[in-house]
Amino acid sequence: xxxxxxxxxxxxxxxxxxxxxxAAIPSxxxxxxxxxxxxxxxxxxxxxxxxFDD
Amino acid sequence: xxxxIAILLLMTMLIPAAxxxxxxxxxxxxxxSAGHVADPAGYTESGYEDESLSITMxxxxxxxxxxxxxxxxxxxxxxxxxxxxxPEKGKKSNYVHNIAARYNAVLAxxxxxxxxxxxxxxxxxxxxxxxxxxEARDMLLIDSNGDFHVVYRSNAEDLxxxxxxxxxxxxxxxxxxxxxxxxxxxxxxxxxYEFNLKRYEPRCAIGQVGPLEYLLVVADGRxxxxxxxxxxxxxxxxxxxxxxxxxxxxxxxxxxLWFGGDYYSRKTKRAQSxxxxxxxxxxxxxxxxxx
Numbered sequence: 519x520x521x522x523x524x525x526x527x528x529x530x531x532x533x534x535x536x537x538x539x540x541a542a543i544p545s546x547x548x549x550x551x552x553x554x555x556x557x558x559x560x561x562x563x564x565x566x567x568x569x570f571d572d
Numbered sequence: 573x574x575x576x577i578a579i580l581l582l583m584t585m586l587i588p589a590a591x592x593x594x595x596x597x598x599x600x601x602x603x604x605s606a607g608h609v610a611d612p613a614g615y616t617e618s619g620y621e622d623e624s625l626s627i628t629m630x631x632x633x634x635x636x637x638x639x640x641x642x643x644x645x646x647x648x649x650x651x652x653x654x655x656x657x658x659p660e661k662g663k664k665s666n667y668v669h670n671i672a673a674r675y676n677a678v679l680a681x682x683x684x685x686x687x688x689x690x691x692x693x694x695x696x697x698x699x700x701x702x703x704x705x706x707e708a709r710d711m712l713l714i715d716s717n718g719d720f721h722v723v724y725r726s727n728a729e730d731l732x733x734x735x736x737x738x739x740x741x742x743x744x745x746x747x748x749x750x751x752x753x754x755x756x757x758x759x760x761x762x763x764x765y766e767f768n769l770k771r772y773e774p775r776c777a778i779g780q781v782g783p784l785e786y787l788l789v790v791a792d793g794r795x796x797x798x799x800x801x802x803x804x805x806x807x808x809x810x811x812x813x814x815x816x817x818x819x820x821x822x823x824x825x826x827x828x829l830w831f832g833g834d835y836y837s838r839k840t841k842r843a844q845s846x847x848x849x850x851x852x853x854x855x856x857x858x859x860x861x862x863x
Contacts, residue, residue: 553690565728568735569693569703 598624598648598853602716602743604659604697606676607651607851609858615832620678624853625651627679629831638798639809640829640837642679642788644850649718649784654683654696654744655847662694662701663687665843668828669835676859677849680830681788682776684748685822687845692747693726696846705731708766710749712778712819715740720780720817722751744848746819752777752807753818761803769803769820774838776827777806778848779815787813788848790829790837798838821848 600607614620619627624647632639646652655675658664665687672680686694686702693711694701705711705726713721717740723730726747735742750769751759761769774793781787789810793800801809803820810818821827826844829837 566693566703566705566731568728568732569705 598646598651600648600650600653600851600853602650602698604656604699606674607653607678607849608853608855609676609861610678610852611854611856611858614678614852620832620852622852622854623647625678625850627831627850629836634809635805636799637801637805638792638838639801640790640792641813642681642829642831642836643781644679644786644788646718646784646786646850646853648853649716651851651853652714652718652744652786653677653849653851655680655849656696657843657845659697659699662696662845665845667841667843668830668847669833671844671847672830672849673833675847675849676851677830677847678832678852679788680828680847680849681778681790681821682826682828682844683821683846683848684746685826685844685846686747688822693731693745694747695742695745698741698743705747706766709747710751710819712746712749712751713742714744714746715742718780718784720819722749722754722817722819724751746821748819748821750803750820751818752803752820753779753811753815756811756816758804758807758811761807767823772800772802773823774825774827774840775801775803775806775823776821776829777810777818778821779810779813779818781814781816786850787815787818788829789813790827792838793823795838 614622619629626645628643630641632641655671656662657666657671668680668682686692691704691706693703693705707725709726711723711726713734721734750762750765775791777789779787791801791806792798825840825842
């Protein structure tokens with residue numbers, strides 16, 4: 519295998535590894551649903567619990 | 573003599589009943605329905621006048637600030653209403669003039685723009701949108717008689733005490749603040765508050781002057797003709813205008829006062845989620861004819 523082809527293959531492998539790592543890192547974005555659920559849960563336990571007495 | 577006493581007694585019983593009936597005649601449903609379409613003949617040079625609603629508009633210059641002031645008297649508490657762009661979920665925004673027109677408002681004020689954040693015990697026209705009071709803010713509760721109550725820093729005990737009352741309900745609750753006037757006295761602006769009250773900015777406030785009497789104020793700012801107001805200036809102004817209770821609402825580009833189809837305060841281009849508005853309770857036979 520020529521040096522040129524080896525370099526191309528190494529470049530492709532490096533790029534694939536970078537893309538793989540980037541995709542594996544979880545996104546920091548929290549969905550609206552998750553945030554709403556967090557607020558609802560947090561509120562039910564706190565000093566304003568009386569607001570949830572129906 | 574007996575006949576006279578009997579007639580007097582009868583009158584003392586009938587007159588309060590007649591007055592109560594008159595107030596009931598002006599009741600609007602406390603839901604997200606619109607008010608009646610106002611009779612154009614009700615608009616005067618300086619405001620609006622009919623049997624159920626009296627509004628006087630005025631601009632007052634003080635210390636380089638233009639205060640746009642609306643003095644309002646209503647016949648029934650249900651004429652003090654709130655309107656939302658998205659009454660179902662309370663998540664969308666629109667311009668004040670569009671929201672005001674949809675609810676047949678005669679007068680409208682920008683509200684607390686609650687969709688901008690995730691906090692607050694948000695109640696509008698009796699519908700609860702969020703149950704997350706925050707100690708970072710004072711609350712304003714308007715009861716079913718149209719009377720104002722404030723809860724400093726959303727104090728849980730004070731809030732619970734108010735909400736446990738059985739003689740009134742609280743169809744509208746706001747979460748912005750701070751409280752500007754309490755028991756007729758201007759309140760010192762807290763050193764630390766979630767919003768910056770130390771800068772000269774456009775400001776927005778609502779106050780109660782007496783039973784079913786209110787003062788709506790937008791202080792113009794960010795212009796050559798009006799610097800905007802600091803929180804303490806606004807508190808002093810609201811107290812000087814006779815407010816028993818007054819409360820700061822969202823300022824900056826949110827602050828808008830709309831009257832009779834146009835902006836009375838300096839116009840901005842910010843869409844927002846909610847308004848406080850006043851509607852006539854007189855059915856002039858024009859409902860359904862609005863554009």
